[in-house]
Amino acid sequence: MARAHSVFRCTDCGAEQPKWAGRCDSCGAWNTLVEEAVGRAGGRADRTHAVPSGSPPVRLSAVGAGKFERWQTGLDEFDFVLGGGIVPGSVVLVGGEPGIGKSTLLLQCAARLEHAGIRTLYVSGEESPDQVRLRADRLTLDAGAVHVLGATRLEAITHHARALDAQVVFVDSIQTTYTDELEGAPGNVGQVRECAARLMRLAKEAGPAVLLVGHVTKGGGIAGPKTLEHIVDTVLYFEGESTLDHRILRAVKNRFGSVDEIGVFAMTGAGLEPVADPAAAFLAGRSSGVSGSAVTALMEGTRPLLVEIQALAAKSGFGTPQRVATGLDHRRLAVLLAVLERRGGLPFGALDVFVNVTGGARLVEPSTDLAVLAALVSSVHDRPLPPDAVFLGEVGLGGEIRPVAGLERRLSEAARQGFRRVFLSARSRVTLPGLDVIAVDGIGDLARRFAA
Numbered sequence: 001m002a003r004a005h006s007v008f009r010c011t012d013c014g015a016e017q018p019k020w021a022g023r024c025d026s027c028g029a030w031n032t033l034v035e036e037a038v039g040r041a042g043g044r045a046d047r048t049h050a051v052p053s054g055s056p057p058v059r060l061s062a063v064g065a066g067k068f069e070r071w072q073t074g075l076d077e078f079d080f081v082l083g084g085g086i087v088p089g090s091v092v093l094v095g096g097e098p099g100i101g102k103s104t105l106l107l108q109c110a111a112r113l114e115h116a117g118i119r120t121l122y123v124s125g126e127e128s129p130d131q132v133r134l135r136a137d138r139l140t141l142d143a144g145a146v147h148v149l150g151a152t153r154l155e156a157i158t159h160h161a162r163a164l165d166a167q168v169v170f171v172d173s174i175q176t177t178y179t180d181e182l183e184g185a186p187g188n189v190g191q192v193r194e195c196a197a198r199l200m201r202l203a204k205e206a207g208p209a210v211l212l213v214g215h216v217t218k219g220g221g222i223a224g225p226k227t228l229e230h231i232v233d234t235v236l237y238f239e240g241e242s243t244l245d246h247r248i249l250r251a252v253k254n255r256f257g258s259v260d261e262i263g264v265f266a267m268t269g270a271g272l273e274p275v276a277d278p279a280a281a282f283l284a285g286r287s288s289g290v291s292g293s294a295v296t297a298l299m300e301g302t303r304p305l306l307v308e309i310q311a312l313a314a315k316s317g318f319g320t321p322q323r324v325a326t327g328l329d330h331r332r333l334a335v336l337l338a339v340l341e342r343r344g345g346l347p348f349g350a351l352d353v354f355v356n357v358t359g360g361a362r363l364v365e366p367s368t369d370l371a372v373l374a375a376l377v378s379s380v381h382d383r384p385l386p387p388d389a390v391f392l393g394e395v396g397l398g399g400e401i402r403p404v405a406g407l408e409r410r411l412s413e414a415a416r417q418g419f420r421r422v423f424l425s426a427r428s429r430v431t432l433p434g435l436d437v438i439a440v441d442g443i444g445d446l447a448r449r450f451a452a
Contacts, residue, residue, distance in 0.1 A: 006035050008036070011032045013227075071086045075105075082234065082257060083254055087233070088209055089207050111139060119167045123170060154179040161202065166208050174214055178191045237249070246359055249262065249264075279304070279413055288384075296371035296392060298365065304412070308359075309375045310356045311356075313379045323353050339397060367392055367393065369394050370392060390421070390422045401425040403427050407430050411435055415434050424437065426440060
């Protein structure tokens, strides 16, 4: 019997070290080395000299060039994020915080696929089949035809998937799955990486699509080694506040489609419902005639999305003014405030500043800078902005307004939603019927336009 021993592996890069250290020698990350037991009898050490298996190499020209088929789940937003549906033989990792709706979403997908004649296997390692049934009874679509397996042992999962000849396998979750060939509790680095690799091999050899549920750590990443995201074909993050009705499904990696695409769902008592018009959903409930409100257009992958930015500048009651940003990086807010104060002549040294992006959206691209500053100027002067206006532009440290990419698609969506005016850089060259384009030279020009 092979004697078990331990190594220390980095959860960020997967590098192996013989002893623990505070810093990984390969990637330089701190506090990422965790202990992993290897070398158990029957494990990989016993298979080192096994006879190679698999198909022999072939020329690429001999590989079939037919267009691969995608399985439609019937959830339009989910299919859109995947690039048109589930690809047979692919492995998809769905990550998100506890209670966000990952299990509900995948159970709905399983029910719809079964109704479409695609055989599915739902493996639940965190709930018993009885508990899964209780959750399924709340769904609009009957999930009674879905095959459910309550197991966490990888060998049992692969055996039943092959015996059932399942076309799509759902594993909830990868952190609860373990293999007998490795020591260590389920969820440790070695178990998560090895189980994901075995499920990937199952998908590529036997042909079923595998969808894995992955939990998210406090830092926002999927628990387990970073190599887990490199193993799978597609990585989806399920985002949203538990207190909000909307959930956002975001693709951060996709070998069969575009990345950074998002799908919007509404959480209801009967499960998750796709939102057919996300732009209108994020602007729902917007009040007109209120200062500190500006609308901008994001590009989430290939989809333009209109969101409202709210700003409030009030006199500070303490010695140090507060800077609070929700949906916006607080460092970017600090830069924009400095530019507005220096180039626009608006003092913020004695004002508390609060910025909020409604609907749970996040501002990442710099094209939203002009809308943030417009909302701040409006709040300082307590003067509402035009309710039919959209603000698009990147702000430089010199106070200049720069053009943004994808302007035509953003403006087309704004016009479809009923907006009639757009404020953007004077260097932008765009015309669109039905939209009045207003050029802004710089921050000073913006501040003068909306001064009291």
